[in-house]
Amino acid sequence: MNEDTQTIYDVLQIGYGPVSQVMALTLARQGHSVCVFELWAKRFPLPRAVCIDHEMYRMLSAIGLRDQLPTVSHPAPQYRWFNAEWKELLHIDWSAESISGGSEVNFIHQPTLEGMFDATVGCYREVELNLGWEVIEIRQTADYAEVLAREVSTGNTRSVRAKYLVGVDGANSLARKTIGSTQEDLGFEADWLVIDILPNEGVELDIPPAAQYCNPARPTTIVPAGIRDGRYYRRWEFMRLPNESRESLETEEMAWQLLEPWVKPDQAVIQRAKVYNFRSLIAHNWRDGRILLAGDAAHVMPPFMGQGMCAGLRDDWNLAWKLDLVLRGQASDSLLDTYQTERRPHAKDVIELSMYLGKVICIPDPAKAAERDKAFFDGTVAPPPPFPSLVDGILYGAASGGIRPSAGLLSPHGTIRYQNRTGRFDDLVGLGFVLVLRGTDEAQAVSATNLSFLEKLNTKVVHLASDDTATGSFVDLDGKFTSYMDQHGLCAMLVRPDFYLYGGVSSKAQIADLVQNLAADLKRHEVLATADIE
The missing domain is CATH 3.50.50.60 (FAD/NAD(P)-binding domain)
Structure with a gap:
């Protein structure tokens, strides 16, 4: 050895x-x-x-x-959920412009x-x-x-x-x-046959771009499977029904039988057909x-x-x-x-969001599927939970406990002009902690003690402006930062290295407290930048 x-x-x-x-x-x-x-x-x-x-x-x-x-990769299409009669139950716009810039989802x-x-x-x-x-x-x-x-x-x-x-x-x-x-088992389990195909050269399939076909006779997923060498792959997923064995699904004959409504053997090549247990x-x-x-x-x-x-x-x-x-x-x-x-x-919340959607489609019983459809159509269905934010950890805490509004939210990202260069915020400003201020008034509210701590932490301090001639100023070319700060009522936000907000404040008088609280939170973990902070 x-x-x-x-x-x-x-x-x-x-x-x-x-x-x-x-x-x-x-x-x-x-x-x-x-x-x-x-x-x-x-x-x-x-x-x-x-x-x-x-x-x-x-x-x-x-x-x-x-x-x-x-x-x-390529931007996602809209993600639509249909019942057995192809009536839309749910619509998730994965193609929409995201807070980070670009589409909400990209397929790979x-x-x-x-x-x-x-x-x-x-x-x-x-x-x-x-x-x-x-x-x-x-x-x-x-x-x-x-x-x-x-x-x-x-x-x-x-x-x-x-x-x-x-x-x-x-x-x-x-x-x-x-x-x-x-x-911890959160209670979801289902077997699905996953089939990846590569359409033959020149073949255009008449299929939904991205869909869940919530048909109790055979719950089915149809989505892109990414791009390679200029060719687009496709994926189907078929739920195993209660009367079927895993082995009966994992045959080429069964794969083509299930694919038959959408793609024929002379139109594509099956790359893989395998049953997976979703947990x-x-x-x-x-x-x-x-x-x-x-x-x-x-x-x-x-x-x-x-x-x-x-x-x-x-x-x-x-x-x-x-x-x-x-x-x-x-x-x-x-x-x-x-x-x-x-x-x-955060991960548990994402699992529960995925389970919510899974429970919409994984219904092989026609009567229960009809009840589901009715709930969607008459608006009585419980809405999906929002995509989660951080709820605990190194976040701007409230005096009464918990975290303050905006702490834990994902920060915006967009195209800016900074130091006479145009590009994405992360590329031009850099990674790490960043204090984003609404304007020069807020910049003047950052105390010398604040600045000393922020410099030791290698924090970038920047502010919105109509031009980028002043030190630390940047122009918000696509309005991402302006609209985000307006939406949350912020004049300053302190962004962590992982792009989540440590916290934000609504008045310049609160900026010093925001920075001092970060220093106190980091001092608990002996971060060297906080050594001299009282």
Whole structure:
């Protein structure tokens, strides 16, 4: 056995799916050493996830993938839900302009997306990839996490240590089992046959662009499955009915039988036909000491909101800025406790939103489907819950408890002019903490003590203006920031590195308190920028 105990990596990652790839890329960009172990020597060649939302599109753009994303994705069409008679029950406008800019959702071909991630990770010397290695044991001490891994092809074993370990190892996570974290079952379970097809050259299918066909005779999903080499893939999902076995569905004959109303064998090639079990599970504990969970290791959700991979990428984005501070010695590792505090409620809310939609379609009983249809048509159906925000953690707290209005909301993003350059806000202003002010009056309200703290935290301070000639001023070219601040009654908002609002205030007299509260919240975790804050 090779014991690599001399080298202590910053982070060990188990698994190398898209969530792990983005975690490795994000940490490497911050200058941290990453060691990855993945059981499979080659990437899985077939798609699973088919879309990313606007928030994750913004995040991926921010870590250097902006120019590549349009080559592997395309904006979503409108997402419509129909009953058995093709009468519309529900309409979700995924094509609408989002708060982050661009459409609410973009469709992707997962293997192509992963290829882009992998190629980018390969540009960083900070990342060591070990493909074809099975992690067989995980342990930790007060000083490090350690794995014992076995190379599948040779049987050789290797022991490796790191300051932290992130289990991104899927629904059957060894990392989750190692820390003894059980899962909360939120109560949704259904088997669905997933069929991906590639239409033949020149074939135009007469199908809805993106739809749920809520027919009790066979609940069906029809969505895009991304683009590769200029060709658009399509996906169908068919619910397994109570009288059917999984095995009876997983045949080519059955696949073509189910596809028959929409596509014929001479029009396309089946890429994959497999039954998947859709569940709603969330781990009780996401961290134990130096071991953390992310992605499917932490949460599994029904696919009806297209949020499975997005939720994992959101884990990355929340955890990466906190790990960065801890690994640099600029914060205590108690900061990592806020990861679960913030992400678990958010992920659970997304699961419940996905379950709401799943319960609309997963009705094989005609009488119950008729009741559902009537409730939608007469307006008595309970509306879907809103997409969640953060509700706890490093957020601007109210004196009476809880958080203040606007704290935890996702911030806007748009095209600006800044320092005589035009581009996206993140590209021109930069990442990290950002204090966005309504104008010069608000800028003058930021005290010297506030500025000292913000400078130590490397916070950018910018304000809206009619031109960008003054220091820190930017022009809101598409009105995203102006309309957002008007909507929420804000004259200042303090944005965290993961694009969520720490908080916002409605008057310039409150700006000092906003900044001082962030300093106090970070001081609890010994963030160095707060060392001199009283």
